[in-house]
Amino acid sequence: MFQLNIDRDVSIRLFNDRDADELFQLVMNSREYLREWLGWLDFTQRVEDSAAFINETLKALVDTGGYPKSAAITYKDAIAGTIGFNEINKFHKIGIIGYWLGEGFQGKGIMTKACRALTNYGFKTAGLNRIEIRVAEGNLKSKAIPKRLGFTEEGKIRQAEWLYDHYVDHILYGMLAEEWENK
Template structure:
């Protein structure tokens, strides 16, 4: 099983089918918190729904030539959230990162560590040229990540996402491999 230890408390690993119950419980326990910015939560109604999500993630591993697209974020042995590439365009070498963290795991620096690790993975292992992040304009916590890691705000997509009863605009951030290389070689 793929496990990447970031530090003593945080690691990334592949999901496995045995994670369905824990992942479901994390999703449900954080549902009201996450619902402000994630539009798919009403579709998670059972452990089986989480199991199907995990199966599709594992299928993505096969489709991507054995390279994982998404990871469970592990904090002190518990699944704290998820991060990975929602989309990979192999022709143009572009990856779009998506992420979320359970409510009780907020404010511990977990997502910053995971985010940096996935950027490095995208540029080094997947050989991407560009990584994108699309975030709701008002989602300040999620916007802080690409801003902290040197992404360029490239524009706004109006009414990019339907969230239950309203549309939200998104900011698109981009980071090129050469920019990351310059930033990390200092």
Template structure:
């Protein structure tokens, strides 16, 4: 099993199909909270939807030269959220990061440590030249993460995402391999 141990309580690992029920319960348990910034939640209606999503992630690994792009964030042996590359452009060696945590897991440093590990993985294992994060401009908590790691604020895309009943603008942050480490 592909695992990155961060500390005694936190590690990143591949999702597996046995995670479907636990991950589904995390999503559903915090759905109202997560809907403020995640536009895909209405696509998850059943455990089977979650299992299909996990299976799709696992099926992408061979297409990425055997490297996984998405990880479960495990905190004290429970799935606390997820982090990974939503997309990778192999021509430009650019990865776009996405992440979220269940509300009860926030404020413990879990995402900060997980984000740092993903950056290390992206620059040293995947050999990316650039990592981007695109975040709703009003999502201040999420924006603090790339800012903490020295990402450059590069601009704003107006009405970049539809969130159920309104558009949100996205700020784009970028970090180059030469700026990491």
């Protein structure tokens, strides 16, 4: 079972079916805050939508070979957000990390710790050679994470994501296994 205990307060773990209510409440409490950068919020209207998301993430474990497509970030045992490999290319050994954090959990270093732990897991346990993080160009808080972890800014993906009524460009950050090892 996938679980990364990062420190006394922060961990990453697989979702379970009992998490639907808590995840739904986190999304509802942070809905306006998250809406600026996450395009899926209109698809989360009921607890059952969060339950369906959790079921999808657990089924995806088979497709990815056991790597989390999305897992719960917990802070002091409360679900604070999610992180995982949005995509894994097993042939090329590339993983793309995606993440979000509820509004009330911002500014505590949680996401930097979680992203560092998942990157380390990706290279050391999952055997990836490259990890990417793609961030909306204007999302300064999210862009700070890969920069803080030493990822290289590699370019811009134009109109990479549709957010409700407009496209946003993504900045692509990359890290190679050999670079991570030398940190």
